[in-house]
Amino acid sequence: xxxxxxxxxxxxxxxxxxxxxxxxxxxxxxxxxxxxxxxxxxxxxxxxxxxxxxxxxxxxxxxxxxxxxxxxxxxxxxxxxxxxxxxxxxxxxxxxxxxxxxxxxxxxxxxxxxxxxxxxxxxxxxxxxxxxxxxxxxxxxxxxxxxxxxxxxxxxxxxxxxxxxxxxxxxxxxxxxxxxxxxxxxxxxxxxxxxxxxxxxxxxxxxxxxxxxxxxxxxxxxxxxxxxxxxxxxxxxxxxxxxxxxxxxxxxxxxxxxxxxxxxxxxxxxxxxx
Amino acid sequence: xxxxxxxxxxxxxxxxxxxxxxxxxxxxxxxxxxxxxxxxxxxxxxxxxxxxxxxxxxxxxxxxxxxxxxxxxxxxxxxxxxxxxxxxxxxxxxxxxxxxxxxxxxxxxxxxxxxxxxxxxxxxxxxxxxxxxxxxxxxxxxxxxxxxxxxxxxxxxxxxxxxxxxxxxxxxxxxxxxxxxxxxxxxxxxxxxxxxxxxxxxxxxxxxxxxxxxxxxxxxxxxxxxxxxxxxxxxxxxxxxxxxxxxxxxxxxxxxxxxxxxxxxxxxxxxx
Numbered sequence: 384x385x386x387x388x389x390x391x392x393x394x395x396x397x398x399x400x401x402x403x404x405x406x407x408x409x410x411x412x413x414x415x416x417x418x419x420x421x422x423x424x425x426x427x428x429x430x431x432x433x434x435x436x437x438x439x440x441x442x443x444x445x446x447x448x449x450x451x452x453x454x455x456x457x458x459x460x461x462x463x464x465x466x467x468x469x470x471x472x473x474x475x476x477x478x479x480x481x482x483x484x485x486x487x488x489x490x491x492x493x494x495x496x497x498x499x500x501x502x503x504x505x506x507x508x509x510x511x512x513x514x515x516x517x518x519x520x521x522x523x524x525x526x527x528x529x530x531x532x533x534x535x536x537x538x539x540x541x542x543x544x545x546x547x548x549x550x551x552x553x554x555x556x557x558x559x560x561x562x563x564x565x566x567x568x569x570x571x572x573x574x575x576x577x578x579x580x581x582x583x584x585x586x587x588x589x590x591x592x593x594x595x596x597x598x599x600x601x602x603x604x605x606x607x608x609x610x611x612x613x614x615x616x617x618x619x620x621x622x623x624x625x626x627x628x629x630x631x632x633x634x635x636x637x638x639x640x641x642x643x644x645x646x647x648x649x650x651x652x653x654x655x656x657x
Numbered sequence: 658x659x660x661x662x663x664x665x666x667x668x669x670x671x672x673x674x675x676x677x678x679x680x681x682x683x684x685x686x687x688x689x690x691x692x693x694x695x696x697x698x699x700x701x702x703x704x705x706x707x708x709x710x711x712x713x714x715x716x717x718x719x720x721x722x723x724x725x726x727x728x729x730x731x732x733x734x735x736x737x738x739x740x741x742x743x744x745x746x747x748x749x750x751x752x753x754x755x756x757x758x759x760x761x762x763x764x765x766x767x768x769x770x771x772x773x774x775x776x777x778x779x780x781x782x783x784x785x786x787x788x789x790x791x792x793x794x795x796x797x798x799x800x801x802x803x804x805x806x807x808x809x810x811x812x813x814x815x816x817x818x819x820x821x822x823x824x825x826x827x828x829x830x831x832x833x834x835x836x837x838x839x840x841x842x843x844x845x846x847x848x849x850x851x852x853x854x855x856x857x858x859x860x861x862x863x864x865x866x867x868x869x870x871x872x873x874x875x876x877x878x879x880x881x882x883x884x885x886x887x888x889x890x891x892x893x894x895x896x897x898x899x900x901x902x903x904x905x906x907x908x909x910x911x912x913x914x915x916x917x918x919x920x921x922x923x924x925x926x927x928x929x
Contacts (some may be wrong), residue, residue, distance in 0.1 A: 544755050545750050545755035545756035546757055548750065549758075549818070550758070552742060552747065552750070553770040553822075554744060554774055555773065559773060563769070564758050564760075567760040568759075568760060
């Protein structure tokens with residue numbers, strides 16, 4: 384098994400792979416979660432044809448979960464990608480150029496961090512049409528901020544190092560130094576943040592969908608089915624518990640991978656600086 | 658002897674409040690092709706700023722004026738960097754373990770600059786890098802090219818940094834305290850290699866150092882600097898054996914040598 388000696392990372396990757404497998408299986412093999420069957424509403428788990436039971440409209444919980452996992456993974460990948468690109472670019476420029484550019488960019492970050500995300504989302508939901516794209520853009524709007532701060536800090540340290548001066552003395556342009564030397568130097572810490580943030584993004588996605596501000600049918604979010612099952616919790620616990628468990632496992636996987644990556648990178652840093 | 662690099666009316670000023678304070682007085686000197694010129698003096702004498710001004714890269718809040726000639730081309734000291742860095746002039750820094758990008762293999766460190774500036778194709782650069790590493794005493798160049806900086810010893814890293822600086826076959830090579838971070842037995846080896854290669858390539862070397870023993874052994878000529886002025890200049894042996902200026906005499910007297918009387922008080926430099 385690769386990654387020997389990093390049980391956290393191994394465990395996280397295993398959970399993630401299992402969840403992806405469930406999602407893929409649903410995509411390929413299971414019927415659409417939209418199929419209602421009122422004759423079989425509130426079927427308990429282990430019913431024939433419905434291993435995890437059905438909800439009030441007879442929709443299969445397992446179908447719904449596998450669709451939900453797929454949606455959750457898509458949203459968090461998109462958000463992490465957008466916010467990492469924007470945040471790293473802002474952090475690199477602020478840290479490397481300094482002066483007015485740094486001041487402007489970092490005050491923008493401070494200002495944005497002062498806005499409570501939930502208020503922003505609710506206000507935006509009033510104005511904008513809820514959809515996967517708006518959800519992705521909204522969560523990205525608050526997720527790039529930590530990248531900018533972290534990357535700026537690392538850049539401030541790295542730009543003082545001799546190899547940046549050596550690159551300047553070797554005739555490298557500013558863009559060349561930013562992309563060729565500083566970007567690789569900050570990429571490891573940014574990678575850890577990506578993975579840890581994926582967990583938060585999953586929670587935001589399902590949380591907003593739970594509140595009806597995010598993804599709605601015909602797309603299936605874990606948050607939405609939990610919200611639907613809440614009203615019938617006393618008769619059908621499985622409609623809430625299984626999607627909730629799937630969500631918890633996804634977040635756990637993201638956090639374990641993040642922690643594991645940090646350990647892995649930390650060890651490499653110690654080897655290099657020894 | 659052809660002149661590789663020369664400075665005329667070269668001065669350096671540092672921003673102080675709203676004005677500029679001159680820290681290197683206008684000075685002129687030449688570095689001939691294939692020779693090593695030692696620039697010696699105390700810390701703060703202006704050695705590093707002078708040589709940095711020569712290649713045009715000064716820290717923020719520091720500016721140079723005057724003119725710099727490299728080969729046949731003359732530049733204004735303020736505009737020299739973009740034209741010459743990485744092409745006609747290169748620099749080897751003091752600490753080899755920090756001056757190499759920790760995430761770049763040796764191959765990229767050597768090849769990147771010249772290919773990016775369009776001086777060589779990738780193939781030519783790789784070939785040239787192998788030849789340089791061979792000259793610098795690496796028996797297995799293919800293996801070295803694949804290594805990361807943390808896998809190199811201090812002496813190896815500095816030789817790689819020298820190879821990187823010599824890749825474009827520059828007219829001027831500035832080496833700033835190149836061996837102070839290295840073990841004593843590696844110093845001599847590294848400086849000998851710099852001298853041999855400079856003569857072969859016709860590169861003029863400006864060696865900044867406060868180690869008079871090393872300067873005496875490796876430099877053809879010496880500039881003695883203090884407080885932003887060149888106080889004495891000449892052929893190394895003349896300057897070190899028959900110093901004319903009182904400052905040079907005091908500098909030589911305060912140097913630690915192996916034949917000094919044990920535990921006797923060393924003459925100290927008077928403050929300015």
